[in-house]
Amino acid sequence: MIGQPSPCQKLRGVVGRKHGRIPLRQNFRSHSQSEGNPFWPHNKQTSYHNCRLDNSSRFRFRLHQKDNKKMAPGGGGAKSGGTKRKASDKAKTTEAKTLKRKREQDELDKLRKATDLLDPKSADLKNFKDLPLCEPTAAGLRASHFEVLTDVQRSAIPLALKGKDILGAAKTGSGKTLTFLIPVLEKLYRAQWTELDGLGALIIAPTRELAVQIFEVLRKIGRKHSFSAGLVIGGKNLKEEAERLGRMNILVCTPGRMLQHLDQTAGFDVDNLQILVLDEADRIMDMGFQSAVDALVQHLPKNRQTLLFSATQSKRVSDLARLSLKDPEYVSVHEEAASATPTNLQQHYIVTPLPEKLDTLWGFIRSNLKSRIIIFLSSGKQVRFVFESFKRMQPGISLLHLHGRQKQVARMEITRRFASAQHACLIATDVVARGVDFPSVDWVIQVDCPEDADTYIHRVGRTARYESKGRAVLFLDPSEEAGFIKRLEQKKVTVQKVHVKEKKKTSITGELQRHCFEGPDLKYLAQKAFISYTRSIHLQKDKEVFKLDKLDLDGFAKSIGLAGAPQIKYQKGEDVKRLKNASREAISSGSDDEDGDLSGAPKPKKQDEVRTKYQKMAERQNQDVLSSHYRKLLGDDNDKDDGDDDEDDFLSVKRVLDDDDLATAGVDTHMPKVIKLGNSELIIDSNRREKLLKSKKKLLKFMDKPTRLVFDDDGIAHPLYEMQNEDDFKSQGPAGQLREKFVSAEAEKVFEADVEDKQLAKDRRREKRDKAKARARGEEYEARDGAGGPQLDVDDEFGDEDPLALLRSLPIPGEDSSGEWSDRNSDEPPKKKVKKWFQNDSDVEDSDEGPKRKKAKQDVGKTGRKVIEMDREPENLEDLEALAAGLLD
Numbered sequence: 001m002i003g004q005p006s007p008c009q010k011l012r013g014v015v016g017r018k019h020g021r022i023p024l025r026q027n028f029r030s031h032s033q034s035e036g037n038p039f040w041p042h043n044k045q046t047s048y049h050n051c052r053l054d055n056s057s058r059f060r061f062r063l064h065q066k067d068n069k070k071m072a073p074g075g076g077g078a079k080s081g082g083t084k085r086k087a088s089d090k091a092k093t094t095e096a097k098t099l100k101r102k103r104e105q106d107e108l109d110k111l112r113k114a115t116d117l118l119d120p121k122s123a124d125l126k127n128f129k130d131l132p133l134c135e136p137t138a139a140g141l142r143a144s145h146f147e148v149l150t151d152v153q154r155s156a157i158p159l160a161l162k163g164k165d166i167l168g169a170a171k172t173g174s175g176k177t178l179t180f181l182i183p184v185l186e187k188l189y190r191a192q193w194t195e196l197d198g199l200g201a202l203i204i205a206p207t208r209e210l211a212v213q214i215f216e217v218l219r220k221i222g223r224k225h226s227f228s229a230g231l232v233i234g235g236k237n238l239k240e241e242a243e244r245l246g247r248m249n250i251l252v253c254t255p256g257r258m259l260q261h262l263d264q265t266a267g268f269d270v271d272n273l274q275i276l277v278l279d280e281a282d283r284i285m286d287m288g289f290q291s292a293v294d295a296l297v298q299h300l301p302k303n304r305q306t307l308l309f310s311a312t313q314s315k316r317v318s319d320l321a322r323l324s325l326k327d328p329e330y331v332s333v334h335e336e337a338a339s340a341t342p343t344n345l346q347q348h349y350i351v352t353p354l355p356e357k358l359d360t361l362w363g364f365i366r367s368n369l370k371s372r373i374i375i376f377l378s379s380g381k382q383v384r385f386v387f388e389s390f391k392r393m394q395p396g397i398s399l400l401h402l403h404g405r406q407k408q409v410a411r412m413e414i415t416r417r418f419a420s421a422q423h424a425c426l427i428a429t430d431v432v433a434r435g436v437d438f439p440s441v442d443w444v445i446q447v448d449c450p451e452d453a454d455t456y457i458h459r460v461g462r463t464a465r466y467e468s469k470g471r472a473v474l475f476l477d478p479s480e481e482a483g484f485i486k487r488l489e490q491k492k493v494t495v496q497k498v499h500v501k502e503k504k505k506t507s508i509t510g511e512l513q514r515h516c517f518e519g520p521d522l523k524y525l526a527q528k529a530f531i532s533y534t535r536s537i538h539l540q541k542d543k544e545v546f547k548l549d550k551l552d553l554d555g556f557a558k559s560i561g562l563a564g565a566p567q568i569k570y571q572k573g574e575d576v577k578r579l580k581n582a583s584r585e586a587i588s589s590g591s592d593d594e595d596g597d598l599s600g601a602p603k604p605k606k607q608d609e610v611r612t613k614y615q616k617m618a619e620r621q622n623q624d625v626l627s628s629h630y631r632k633l634l635g636d637d638n639d640k641d642d643g644d645d646d647e648d649d650f651l652s653v654k655r656v657l658d659d660d661d662l663a664t665a666g667v668d669t670h671m672p673k674v675i676k677l678g679n680s681e682l683i684i685d686s687n688r689r690e691k692l693l694k695s696k697k698k699l700l701k702f703m704d705k706p707t708r709l710v711f712d713d714d715g716i717a718h719p720l721y722e723m724q725n726e727d728d729f730k731s732q733g734p735a736g737q738l739r740e741k742f743v744s745a746e747a748e749k750v751f752e753a754d755v756e757d758k759q760l761a762k763d764r765r766r767e768k769r770d771k772a773k774a775r776a777r778g779e780e781y782e783a784r785d786g787a788g789g790p791q792l793d794v795d796d797e798f799g800d801e802d803p804l805a806l807l808r809s810l811p812i813p814g815e816d817s818s819g820e821w822s823d824r825n826s827d828e829p830p831k832k833k834v835k836k837w838f839q840n841d842s843d844v845e846d847s848d849e850g851p852k853r854k855k856a857k858q859d860v861g862k863t864g865r866k867v868i869e870m871d872r873e874p875e876n877l878e879d880l881e882a883l884a885a886g887l888l889d
């Protein structure tokens with residue numbers, strides 16, 4: 001292919017001349033070095049994948065034109081002579097351009113010739129300057145202080161420059177990144193690629209961290225080139241990203257997100273792609289990424305160059321047909337007899353029973369406070385628990401944690417902090433196991449046994465990189481020892497067994513239990529960690545190594561601060577292998593927003609499928625306990641969306657939470673929050689979910705239904721209907737009879753309750769009526785008050801000649817029963833009607849009754865009424881007062 005004009009060269013022949021060549025070489029440098037550039041990685045606000053070079057390019061181009069104008073003699077002010085000068089300047093510029101193009105063409109021809117003559121097996125190839133590289137690449141390498149070729153670089157770069165497809169395997173930290181980046185830059189340079197030619201190279205990495213790192217190296221060594229480069233890893237607005245994709249020459253991406261763009265971004269053209277690179281190819285090609293990569297490759301042109309690199313090569317990588325590799329060169333720099341791991345790496349293992357793992361880890365950290373340590377655990381939940389618990393115990397070294405569920409910005413920040421810290425301990429999942437190049441890591445500790453020897457090799461490869469030294473320690477449960485050591489031997493990895501010094505052993509179980517007791521949020525994490533670990537062991541394919549039944553799970557639960565092991569029910573009939581792979585598949589294609597996936601791809605959805613809101617709720621993994629509950633209720637095993645975090649789609653936990661388990665506050669953004677719902681509490685992992693559940697209406701749905709209790713004579717509460725012992729039940733007679741008896745007894749109760757209720761209603765009605773009457777009377781009094789002061793209520797039968805006229809004129813309503821004037825306001829209506837001199841108490845009381853009843857009582861009064869007899873008619877005021885006092889008695 002080299003030497004042949006590419007379609008883009010033809011295109012440039014037309015477009016390039018029309019627009020002129022933009023001096024992008026300067027632009028790349030100026031852009032990459034500009035501080036505070038909103039598209040540049042060192043700016044905290046930015047995402048790398050938005051990195052653009054072309055804005056800056058245009059800006060520079062305009063500046064350049066302006067300068068030319070200014071520099072022109074006459075400055076354009078004088079019209080005469082200016083035109084002539086302009087014409088001559090133009091001619092000079094065209095001439096200079098033609099010369100430059102010719103020079104470039106000569107350079108290219110020389111390069112191509114040198115490449116053709118290059119002997120890939122030549123022993124003379126030692127340094128980068130021995131390779132036929134263009135000046136921008138060579139200058140970029142010099143500026144980055146790369147001089148001597150590593151083994152893999154020496155073997156693979158010449159072949160790649162010759163346009164061969166490559167399958168490369170080399171130890172961790174051996175410099176594979178440069179091995180594929182240099183051919184990428186050279187390929188595009190030799191094809192005289194410009195911004196207008198579109199996408200020329202695609203580099204795929206399995207994790208975001210690795211993609212970012214590759215992009216960084218590209219930025220370093222490509223600083224003298226004029227290509228535009230972008231990072232496509234998800235975690236950002238797809239539309240925003242899509243707008244910038246069209247003009248990128250080199251893209252570094254994760255498979256899922258790239259596929260999403262290929263499917264959804266209109267006008268994103270990959271037809272001209274010259275070179276495809278897969279870093280950590282065995283991981284990308286494994287079952288988890290299989291569908292994404294296959295779909296992606298379908299979009300790409302067949303006549304491209306393909307490079308595949310990894311530290312470990314599995315059989316799947318040799319499934320070359322899928323990638324349309326043409327006569328690939330197999331480059332392996334693992335010496336036959338030597339180990340697959342770097343020679344300057346010391347490897348040890350400790351046999352530590354599962355319940356003592358955290359004690360051993362704590363002891364190790366405490367004795368290595370002046371180091372840079374990476375600790376690998378099998379799941380995000382384990383990572384969170386160990387990080388949170390150790391943080392509370394203050395080990396004396398800066399602790400960091402990294403897992404796939406964290407937001408992209410947080411992941412970047414943690415990576416940056418660990419890379420720059422002098423002493424720090426990073427607790428992580430396998431998200432940083434591959435390819436990530438942290439500088440000077442002293443120790444790699446594998447607390448949970450890796451799933452296979454390849455993962456072991458990648459994990460330990462985070463230390464002893466390039467020519468530096470490093471040490472690695474693997475913790476193995478006694479049940480895992482024989483099986484896993486055998487697996488390592490098969491890969492020619494030799495590890496030495498070591499023992500923990502007795503005096504260095506410390507137990508942190510008590511302290512962990514205290515912390516779990518004090519902070520139910522930690523207890524919650526401990527439970528999740530337990531379940532997650534158990535699940536990971538259950539899912540492991542290699543049953544010769546991972547034996548769940550051999551593990552002391554009770555002891556493990558106690559060692560992480562739990563009172564006992566949460567009961568876990570394994571769903572029957574599940575295909576473990578399928579589930580395991582499915583979760584990986586989802587990692588490769590799961591949406592970042594919800595799942596914190598590794599690749600930033602969208603979650604595949606079943607088309608035209610109607611889903612209930614409960615199903616949607618259940619799909620939101622790790623949001624709260626309810627979602628997992630509904631998931632189990634629905635039995636939905638189609639939704640396997642994240643790799644290491646969600647055991648709930650596979651295992652069901654009988655006792656997820658009890659009242660003690662629940663907490664009221666989150667420790668940090670990743671800690672669960674607790675919302676009170678009546679008697680129970682709901683743990684919320686996301687702010688969105690929390691907001692949703694704060695709606696009263698929603699909360700009502702989750703409230704417990706009230707239980708009716710009855711109390712016995714001792715004050716002990718019982719449910720209304722208690723289950724009875726079967727024998728006792730039978731001894732009471734046939735069930736039919738009992739039922740009838742029960743029904744009639746209940747019916748009687750209902751009848752009685754009905755009578756009571758009716759009486760109650762009647763009383764209430766009566767009370768209401770009485771109140772209304774009293775109110776009406778009060779109003780009447782008020783009306784009279786308004787007419788001229790207090791007056792007695794007088795029966796009409798006495799007429800005007802009433803002998804008690806004087807008495808009636810007295811302000812009786814203000815007088816109390818003792819005959820003395822009270823302080824009561826005379827304006828107030830009397831509370832009680834004053835008895836008439838011939839009435840007794842019962843008459844007065846009855847006076848409020850209805851007309852019918854009143855009449856009847858009057859009839860009785862005619863016969864049985866008690867009349868106060870007096871010796872004489874009252875003559876003066878004293879007599880009247882005496883009479884009044886007597887009547888009032």
Ligand SMILES: Nc1ncnc2c1ncn2[C@@H]1O[C@H](COP(=O)(O)OP(=O)(O)OP(=O)(O)O)[C@@H](O)[C@H]1O
Pocket residue numbers: 146147148149150153170171172173174175176177178310311434435436437461462465466
């Ligand atoms: N020729 C070289 N001279 C000096 N340092 C180099 C050279 N090539 C690579 N390195 C350095 O070696 C380290 C490891 O390189 P790189 O990350 O490419 O390794 P790798 O083989 O991809 O590792 P892994 O398999 O873990 O992904 C990096 O820090 C890189 O800067």
